[in-house]
Amino acid sequence: MDTLPRLDSELRADAVVLFGATGDLALRMLFPSLYALSVDGFLPESFRIVGVARQASTTEGFRVRVAEAIRLRHTGSPVDEAKLETLLQRIDYCRGDATRADGVVELAARLKQLDIQVPMFYLATSPSLYSAICGTLRESGLSAAPARVVLEKPLGRDLPSSRAINRAVGEAFDEDRVFRIDHYLGKETVQNLLALRFANSLFERLWNNLTIDHVQITVTETEGVGDRWPYYDEYGALRDMVQNHILQLLCLVAMEPPADLDPDSVRNEKVKVLKALRPMTPVAAGNASVRGQYGVGLTDGKPTRAYADERGQATDTETFVALRAEIDNWRWAGVPFFLRTGKRMAERRTQIVIQLRDVPHSIFGKTGNAGLTANRLVIDLQPDEDISMLLINKKPGLAREGMALRALPLSLGSQPSADTERRRIAYERLLLDVIDNNPTLFVRRDEVEQAWKWVDGVVDAWKQSGLGVKPYAAGGWGPAGAFALIERAGRAWHD
Numbered sequence: 164m165d166t167l168p169r170l171d172s173e174l175r176a177d178a179v180v181l182f183g184a185t186g187d188l189a190l191r192m193l194f195p196s197l198y199a200l201s202v203d204g205f206l207p208e209s210f211r212i213v214g215v216a217r218q219a220s221t222t223e224g225f226r227v228r229v230a231e232a233i234r235l236r237h238t239g240s241p242v243d244e245a246k247l248e249t250l251l252q253r254i255d256y257c258r259g260d261a262t263r264a265d266g267v268v269e270l271a272a273r274l275k276q277l278d279i280q281v282p283m284f285y286l287a288t289s290p291s292l293y294s295a296i297c298g299t300l301r302e303s304g305l306s307a308a309p310a311r312v313v314l315e316k317p318l319g320r321d322l323p324s325s326r327a328i329n330r331a332v333g334e335a336f337d338e339d340r341v342f343r344i345d346h347y348l349g350k351e352t353v354q355n356l357l358a359l360r361f362a363n364s365l366f367e368r369l370w371n372n373l374t375i376d377h378v379q380i381t382v383t384e385t386e387g388v389g390d391r392w393p394y395y396d397e398y399g400a401l402r403d404m405v406q407n408h409i410l411q412l413l414c415l416v417a418m419e420p421p422a423d424l425d426p427d428s429v430r431n432e433k434v435k436v437l438k439a440l441r442p443m444t445p446v447a448a449g450n451a452s453v454r455g456q457y458g459v460g461l462t463d464g465k466p467t468r469a470y471a472d473e474r475g476q477a478t479d480t481e482t483f484v485a486l487r488a489e490i491d492n493w494r495w496a497g498v499p500f501f502l503r504t505g506k507r508m509a510e511r512r513t514q515i516v517i518q519l520r521d522v523p524h525s526i527f528g529k530t531g532n533a534g535l536t537a538n539r540l541v542i543d544l545q546p547d548e549d550i551s552m553l554l555i556n557k558k559p560g561l562a563r564e565g566m567a568l569r570a571l572p573l574s575l576g577s578q579p580s581a582d583t584e585r586r587r588i589a590y591e592r593l594l595l596d597v598i599d600n601n602p603t604l605f606v607r608r609d610e611v612e613q614a615w616k617w618v619d620g621v622v623d624a625w626k627q628s629g630l631g632v633k634p635y636a637a638g639g640w641g642p643a644g645a646f647a648l649i650e651r652a653g654r655a656w657h658d
């Protein structure tokens with residue numbers, strides 16, 4: 164993924180304008196990523212960073228805040244203070260309410276003074292402001308080509324609201340100037356999935372319902388919702404994680420080989436998968452989905468509060484969801500995709516498991532071999548990155564009867580980025596791609612809308628079937644129903 168099919172240096176951005184520059188995302192992810200890009204020489208020489216938010220601050224004061232955030236977040240070698248200073252010198256701060264035309268007057272003047280030709284406007288604010296901010300940029304003339312816009316998830320809360328945002332964004336920016344971020348696509352192992360599937364002849368022949376029994380996608384976190392409940396309570400785990408990150412992972416596993424790495428070739432294949440997802444029905448909902456909400460429990464050995472206590476009242480918002488999805492096409496007919504995500508779980512784990520079918524007939528018998536599974540490809544994204552294949556082989560030693568077998572992983576090993584010896588933040592890749600005008604790892608409008616269509620169907624099925632949330636203890640693996648869901652299909656989670 165290091166070749167940039169559409170790279171055109173004429174269109175390389177010369178500034179990022181960060182709306183929401185004082186927020187959590189900007190300070191925890193975006194500025195540390197910009198620091199890393201600057202240190203590694205990836206930022207164009209004259210590149211500028213302009214932070215915008217409503218709170219009062221001088222540029223100097225803002226630089227101090229950014230420096231603190233970078234020192235706190237940077238991993239690997241210690242922060243290089245001289246290089247940090249170089250980055251800080253690129254930064255300006257403009258106070259303003261980006262939803263109002265008069266709120267961007269100072270910004271427009273600053274961009275002119277800095278002679279910015281190709282700005283990228285990064286909307287790190289609540290998505291409820293996206294339409295208004297794009298309106299402001301259009302009215303003030305700032306959205307004129309070749310300016311581009313970067314949008315964070317979630318894009319809407321359902322298909323109609325997503326369409327409304329996309330419409331408003333589209334009135335200001337042409338689609339090829341819109342970069343919708345799903346930060347999972349910036350993760351190294353997610354991109355490696357493409358390499359694994361399409362750079363090795365080994366897998367393609369096996370990658371279908373003749374060889375694969377089922378697929379599991381697990382994204383669990385130990386953190387709770389905490390102070391984010393005003394956002395989270397409106398969305399829940401299905402909209403927060405499944406609609407975007409998990410469906411993107413599913414698409415990369417299930418899509419047909421694209422003809423090339425052209426952004427639209429890849430995205431066309433992903434949309435076909437989303438269209439082939441079987442809609443959830445109210446009848447299927449009880450069997451094929453589980454909703455949960457964490458109660459009290461122990462997280463990393465410490466007692467933690469229930470979601471309802473963080474929220475301040477009981478609500479029906481799910482903090483855990485497990486689903487059985489089916490893809491109705493030739494490649495995947497009959498192969499269930501088991502998806503699950505939750506907060507306050509036993510461990511942080513982002514993992515894709517491709518379970519192959521059993522051998523048609525075992526010559527080894529059950530003695531000493533009970534419980535052995537068939538081959539399994541395990542793709543770990545977090546906390547460690549690894550790709551391993553569980554291979555069955557002989558247990559060394561003598562046996563009187565039959566042959567004792569065991570499963571051992573053939574592993575690529577956990578590899579930090581070779582160029583930095585630290586794990587890159589997903590946003591580094593994505594920011595660099597926006598600067599370089601490469602949309603391959605960004606989500607196209609029809610992808611987002613198709614994903615919402617399926618998710619809206621799940622929500623409707625839940626409503627019609629009355630599927631409520633089941634409590635689960637913090638520090639565990641979710642409600643009992645999540646185990647029953649997969650066991651009913653004769654399978655088990657890869658725990």
Ligand SMILES: NC(=O)C1=CN([C@@H]2O[C@H](COP(=O)(O)OP(=O)(O)OC[C@H]3O[C@@H](n4cnc5c(N)ncnc54)[C@H](OP(=O)(O)O)[C@@H]3O)[C@@H](O)[C@H]2O)C=CC1
Pocket residue numbers: 182183184185186187188189215216217218259260261262286287288289290292315316317
């Ligand atoms: N935080 C995270 O880890 C992740 C966040 N996201 C997404 O990123 C976006 C930002 O999230 P997050 O950083 O957590 O949110 P925060 O609430 O922490 O920050 C919001 C930022 O927007 C600014 N802001 C609010 N209103 C305006 C306005 N009218 N004009 C200009 N600036 C404004 C705020 O500053 P002020 O109030 O001073 O104006 C603040 O800087 C959201 O879309 C979120 O869903 C996505 C993935 C992960």
Ligand SMILES: O=C1O[C@H](COP(=O)(O)O)[C@@H](O)[C@H](O)[C@H]1O
Pocket residue numbers: 346384403404513545
């Ligand atoms: O988008 C989101 O992602 C985070 C999890 O991201 P990760 O990179 O740490 O796996 C999640 O906590 C948050 O609720 C969601 O909005």
